[in-house]
Amino acid sequence: MKSLIKMTLVSSVIVLTLAGCDEKNSSNKVTISTNAQKEAYALGSSFATYMKSNLEQNEIKPDQEYLISGFNETFRDASQLSKDEVKTILDEFGKRIQKESKERFEKEKTENTASGEKFRAEFAKQDGVKQTKSGLLYQIIQEGSDRHPTAQDTVIVHYTGTLTDGRKFDSSYDRGEPATFPLNAVIKGWTEGIQLIGIGGKIKLVVPPDLAYGDQNLPGQEGKAGIQPASTLVFEVELLGIDDDKNDKTQEIEPAQNQEQEQKQEQSAN
Template identity: 40%
Template sequence: MTVACTEEKAVETAAPAATEQAQPAVATFANEREKQSYVTGAFMGQQMTRMLEAYKELGIELDAKQIEQGIVDGINNNSQVEEAELQEVLAALESERMEAVQALQAKMEEEQAKATEEAKAAGVAFLAENAKKEGIVVTESGLQYEVVEAGEGDSPAATDTVEVHYRGTLIDGTQFDSSYDRGQPATFPLNQVIAGWTEGVQLMKPGSKYRFYIPSDLAYGERGAGDSVPGNSTLIFDVELLSVNPSAEAVQ
């Protein structure tokens, strides 16, 4: 019992010391130039760490200790490798890095192409089933829509400016944009948006609410839109037409 108690006390006593040792030392410098020199070295070290991580992501693992030794030898003008061989090794490393980058890019492009093909197929299947539902109207272009709430007045022309509230989602229900969430309607010339919007909103009257099902070729196509809309995505928009501001040509 005495031994057990003694060991516990020893552990309790040692714990604060271990905590203190884990704290980073506070550097002191004789003058500002000395501090600048240290900071320069620290910055170079951080850059080197990021470089090592970038190489590792490409499948190239460099030895940090050897890099450190090489830096020291280089500073002391005591390199263990002749200049000609040094340049040769660096060129070979750069060639290996470039090959790895190209392989990674090719893999990413392949995965993206596969994803866009799958998105296209999923959109086609979705629209085929959606067209069978009651109340869905399919236009000649392939745009699908349903009237949620009818409005009154004149429909806008493609050259008019419209004020709308809207919510956009992918076919899996993921929301990627919403003027409702921003608390402010959007205003834009109708001929300066995606083709599905230009066609669809011209079918609406002020005060109406429509739901549009827009094929990818009438939306953002193969490129998609940023990270939120993958390429070849079929989109669903709930649109509320608030007002129409006719173009100057239409007024005349």
């Protein structure tokens, strides 16, 4: 952990320095023409993206002016600090970041544990909500067919995942295509919950931390919310099919369900 933080801090200095230089000299952008230039630029771009995410996750916001000066002066062998001084300062900086990170983790865990317990208690009062022995809460919106997946099956689903405050952290709908994955390779709440409905069914899952990501801290992707430690997660999932026979049984079942729904609609209209 300590060496990783050191690497992160040093690497971040380089990235932010280059970023700061680029901001000050935005009118003098480089011209990319050769393959070597493209490769070098791509490496820099990939590195900056990774480090920017790492800095934001650790809430590190150094003064860019001093970062730029430290980088440039040291690169010209004109550093105002000796190597020993740099090492001592970064060691202390690393310890402070670790301390702040631990304090932030404990605060988030305590708050999320409390809010999660409150949310689950309120959800449990809703009509049709049931709880399994593991603590998973679920509400079946649509039963689906008689064919339910097993933990060994690969399922095809559409889903939306939100935090208890309603913020979205993942959605196959937003990506514009269903997700396909082995049911025994996802969080425990999903492995258990998706088996409760059949093909064509829809279910709402409220997953406590021990059946989700526990104390992990997962950064948000593509503008979505991140998942903090001890988070209770809420999913709405449609089971579209089971991968090992989606070309026969699944395609036979879905039109049959649609036809049944159409017949019910016709009867209601009459």
